[in-house]
Amino acid sequence: MKLNARVSCLRLLYILLSPSQWFDVYWPASRKACFALLFIGVISAKLLRIYSHLTSLSVDRFLLWGPTFLLQDIICILLAHTFCRNYQRRWLRVISILVMIPASLIISGLSAANISFYVQTGAEIHWRQAHWFHRDAASIKTLLTGLTGLVIGEVIFTIAAYVLSPYIYNFVRAGVSVFQYLLAPLFSKCWKWKGSTAENNPYEQVAIKDWDEESSVPETESMLGLDSPDIAPRQPTKPITTTSKVIRIFVGSAATYFLLLCLIRPYDAAYDFLTQTVAITPFVKPPTRTLTSSFYLPDLPGDYSWLYNHTAIGPTSKYDWMPLEKTPGFRDWYEGFNGSVPQHYDPNLDPIHLSNLEADIIEPLRETLKDGKLKIKHVFLFKLESTRADVFPVKKDGHIADIIRKSYSGQIPDDVEDRLANLTRNAEILTGVPSGFDQHDFEPRGGLYASDAYTGGTFTLKSIVASVCGAAPLVVDFNREFFHHIYQPCMPHIFNTLNKLSPATPKNSTKSRNSKDFKTWPWRSTMMQSITDDYDNQDRLTPAMGFDDKVTDKTITKDFKKKPGPNPEKYNFWGYEEHKLREYFLDALVQAEKKHERVFLTHLTGQTHHPWKMPIGEGYEELISSGLFNKNDKVNRYLNTIGVNDGWLGEVMDLLNEAGVADETLVVMVGDHGISLLEDGGVTPNDNPHVANFHVPLVFSHPSLPPITLNNRISSLQILPTILDLLVQSSSLDKTSAKAITDLLPLYEGQSMIREPIPESSGKQDWQFTVMNTGGTWLAMRSAAKPYRLVVPLVPDVEWRFSDISSDPNEDRALQSFNIKPLLKDVGKVHGESAREWVGEAAHVAQWWVAENWRRWEYLPEN
Numbered sequence: 001m002k003l004n005a006r007v008s009c010l011r012l013l014y015i016l017l018s019p020s021q022w023f024d025v026y027w028p029a030s031r032k033a034c035f036a037l038l039f040i041g042v043i044s045a046k047l048l049r050i051y052s053h054l055t056s057l058s059v060d061r062f063l064l065w066g067p068t069f070l071l072q073d074i075i076c077i078l079l080a081h082t083f084c085r086n087y088q089r090r091w092l093r094v095i096s097i098l099v100m101i102p103a104s105l106i107i108s109g110l111s112a113a114n115i116s117f118y119v120q121t122g123a124e125i126h127w128r129q130a131h132w133f134h135r136d137a138a139s140i141k142t143l144l145t146g147l148t149g150l151v152i153g154e155v156i157f158t159i160a161a162y163v164l165s166p167y168i169y170n171f172v173r174a175g176v177s178v179f180q181y182l183l184a185p186l187f188s189k190c191w192k193w194k195g196s197t198a199e200n201n202p203y204e205q206v207a208i209k210d211w212d213e214e215s216s217v218p219e220t221e222s223m224l225g226l227d228s229p230d231i232a233p234r235q236p237t238k239p240i241t242t243t244s245k246v247i248r249i250f251v252g253s254a255a256t257y258f259l260l261l262c263l264i265r266p267y268d269a270a271y272d273f274l275t276q277t278v279a280i281t282p283f284v285k286p287p288t289r290t291l292t293s294s295f296y297l298p299d300l301p302g303d304y305s306w307l308y309n310h311t312a313i314g315p316t317s318k319y320d321w322m323p324l325e326k327t328p329g330f331r332d333w334y335e336g337f338n339g340s341v342p343q344h345y346d347p348n349l350d351p352i353h354l355s356n357l358e359a360d361i362i363e364p365l366r367e368t369l370k371d372g373k374l375k376i377k378h379v380f381l382f383k384l385e386s387t388r389a390d391v392f393p394v395k396k397d398g399h400i401a402d403i404i405r406k407s408y409s410g411q412i413p414d415d416v417e418d419r420l421a422n423l424t425r426n427a428e429i430l431t432g433v434p435s436g437f438d439q440h441d442f443e444p445r446g447g448l449y450a451s452d453a454y455t456g457g458t459f460t461l462k463s464i465v466a467s468v469c470g471a472a473p474l475v476v477d478f479n480r481e482f483f484h485h486i487y488q489p490c491m492p493h494i495f496n497t498l499n500k501l502s503p504a505t506p507k508n509s510t511k512s513r514n515s516k517d518f519k520t521w522p523w524r525s526t527m528m529q530s531i532t533d534d535y536d537n538q539d540r541l542t543p544a545m546g547f548d549d550k551v552t553d554k555t556i557t558k559d560f561k562k563k564p565g566p567n568p569e570k571y572n573f574w575g576y577e578e579h580k581l582r583e584y585f586l587d588a589l590v591q592a593e594k595k596h597e598r599v600f601l602t603h604l605t606g607q608t609h610h611p612w613k614m615p616i617g618e619g620y621e622e623l624i625s626s627g628l629f630n631k632n633d634k635v636n637r638y639l640n641t642i643g644v645n646d647g648w649l650g651e652v653m654d655l656l657n658e659a660g661v662a663d664e665t666l667v668v669m670v671g672d673h674g675i676s677l678l679e680d681g682g683v684t685p686n687d688n689p690h691v692a693n694f695h696v697p698l699v700f701s702h703p704s705l706p707p708i709t710l711n712n713r714i715s716s717l718q719i720l721p722t723i724l725d726l727l728v729q730s731s732s733l734d735k736t737s738a739k740a741i742t743d744l745l746p747l748y749e750g751q752s753m754i755r756e757p758i759p760e761s762s763g764k765q766d767w768q769f770t771v772m773n774t775g776g777t778w779l780a781m782r783s784a785a786k787p788y789r790l791v792v793p794l795v796p797d798v799e800w801r802f803s804d805i806s807s808d809p810n811e812d813r814a815l816q817s818f819n820i821k822p823l824l825k826d827v828g829k830v831h832g833e834s835a836r837e838w839v840g841e842a843a844h845v846a847q848w849w850v851a852e853n854w855r856r857w858e859y860l861p862e863n
């Protein structure tokens with residue numbers, strides 16, 4: 001016994017001290033595990049891809065061509081099997097190990113990353129976007145939040161590979177053996193497996209154990225527990241049985257049918273996408289796009305000559321009030337692109353533009369504007385992070401309350417209902433919409449509330465551009481707006497230009513300004529947020545939009561270091577809680593009154609961003625039942641931060657009263673985007689087409705405005721023209737500034753919300769577009785005239801998606817297809833001919849509009 005132990009120890013020591021022995025012992029045992037890990041990664045990735053797009057192909061097409069989707073996966077697995085054979089020659093084993101270990105780890109890692117990303121967001125990773133990934137600290141930390149899921153996935157894959165390796169390897173080997181037998185007669189003269197053989201070379205000295213996998217299981221594999229329990233040493237060759245013949249005939253027939261299907265399968269971008277194996281997906285080149293072909297659209301019936309070969313870019317109008325010196329944001333009035341003639345967006349040349357500036361002001365607002373009580377000295381624009389329309393406020397008869405009620409088996413407990421009743425009290429005051437919980441009375445602050453507003457972009461920075469600049473965001477991935485020509489003057493640009501027209505400019509002393517008539521005061525534009533602005537070049541976008549000043553987490557950190565006492569803690573890697581901005585808000589208003597200035601303040605909230613951390617010292621309350629395996633934890637965390645954000649909005653309203661400017665401040669609040677957490681578990685709107693990511697709250701709040709609910713379809717691009725229209729109609733500008741705004745207002749695409757909407761005129765519809773996160777994969781659109789919604793794929797590996805929001809508000813029955821023609825057929829069958837015709841027109845409008853969007857931004861497609 002002692003002797004055997006001693007021999008084993010000496011043998012192990014010899015192996016450890018000899019790299020060649022180490023290699024010879026452990027690679028034969030590890031090769032099956034490497035193969036199994038790669039196999040599991042490839043198959044798991046393909047199953048995820050098919051599952052995530054299962055509803056995008058009709059059943060008959062899926063059953064017919066579905067087997068061909070495995071072609072590349074089978075080739076990948078067979079190549080891996082070739083490398084994992086138990087070769088006798090060491091140089092072949094060296095090549096095998098150099099290929100298979102990295103390949104198995106990379107492919108399983110890609111698969112684990114795909115699964116982790118899908119669980120978090122409800123969408124697959126689009127690897128082509130990786131080269132746009134901004135490597136700032138916030139981006140890296142955001143990326144690391146998904147690292148846990150990736151590691152867990154890789155660990156599960158590794159354990160499964162260890163346990164199943166002999167079964168997986170032997171299963172594939174058995175299939176390969178059948179093919180070898182079937183093909184041997186065809187290639188009998190050249191089919192020689194010299195690298196791996198069942199016979200020992202009589203001229204080669206064989207070490208302790210021959211490495212032939214076909215003869216017996218190597219001892220080292222038994223030592224590591226990787227040997228197959230059902231493999232015995234090779235027995236003498238036996239006659240082929242009837243069962244073997246049947247198996248070989250079946251396998252041969254199946255393979256022939258499979259190859260025939262692959263040969264006759266018609267071309268379809270969807271089929272190509274579903275066929276891609278995970279090993280090559282990150283390296284697939286995106287499709288070529290040009291200004292004349294933004295995305296592929298097959299020939300569809302209809303005459304669209306009124307649309308194509310038209311552009312809204314035309315000669316710039318001249319204004320006598322325009323400053324002689326070049327003004328930021330107004331480049332188009334001084335010089336053209338690359339030295340060309342100055343040009344700008346001209347609504348008269350836009351084939352899809354509908355203006356309502358000639359329409360009457362809506363009835364409830366008409367008298368308010370006539371009596372002159374509405375005064376707007378300051379303008380606050382709040383971008384509410386990840387805020388859905390149905391949490392502003394949370395209503396008892398709303399969709400969210402239904403989900404909460406369902407989690408409690410039909411009856412919300414009294415204590416939870418009390419919390420929900422008080423969760424969004426300030427949202428009730430701002431919108432004038434009661435929650436319905438009947439726990440308290442409230443008096444609306446007054447203003448416009450748009451119940452059916454959609455964001456202009458589900459990527460936060462693109463959404464900011466839509467609201468602050470009144471321009472449709474650039475249809476490319478991530479924030480590239482700062483790098484290109486913002487084709488419309490943003491609010492700060494406009495206010496800075498008005499400063500140059502006013503007799504009381506910033507260069508004049510404070511005393512020279514009329515302290516009573518704020519109309520002559522200059523404007524100061526400030527961007528405030530308690531979170532970082534390093535993410536994806538926001539620190540470069542802010543000055544590009546014309547802001548004079550900014551406050552971010554860096555400002556807060558710097559200022560607190562100057563004060564005695566401990567520095568505040570950040571609530572997470574994004575930054576500080578919003579409350580830390582209170583003194584900055586108050587100081588901006590106090591200094592403005594002191595210096596006789598007007599404030600345009602844009603504020604991006606951050607508390608409601610994933611991972612939904614509470615302010616330091618505050619805990620989570622139960623607002624929804626945790627459910628099995630705590631599945632509703634994320635929803636509960638999200639709703640808690642919605643309550644925190646609501647409290648902050650109330651604090652800002654109190655702050656306006658404290659500064660004495662509440663009756664002179666227009667407060668605009670709009671969600672940057674929604675989040676489909678409650679519907680599909682998505683924690684981000686990234687590449688997620690669900691309507692919950694688009695529908696956002698939109699409020700224009702002012703104590704002198706009557707509470708008005710607007711039920712027409714509205715886009716956040718209408719915010720800027722509505723602010724400008726209100727400033728003019730309320731006589732809140734001096735004569736020169738009012739003239740300038742009156743000239744500029746028609747140049748914007750969005751309609752004014754204070755006037756009667758024009759959803760359709762002379763056969764044209766008011767089309768509303770949303771550039772989807774991250775920007776270059778999908779485009780969402782709807783029209784103000786119809787309740788339909790279409791999501792347009794800009795690349796071939798995502799689907800068309802149609803829904804009728806009037807009958808399916810939560811998109812439980814949305815139609816999807818990789819190709820528009822099958823979608824048109826399904827839409828006509830389910831929703832009627834009118835809806836089918838709408839989809840056809842919308843597709844053409846989208847193709848024209850994307851190319852037009854690139855022209856306006858002076859963007860040249862890189863592919």
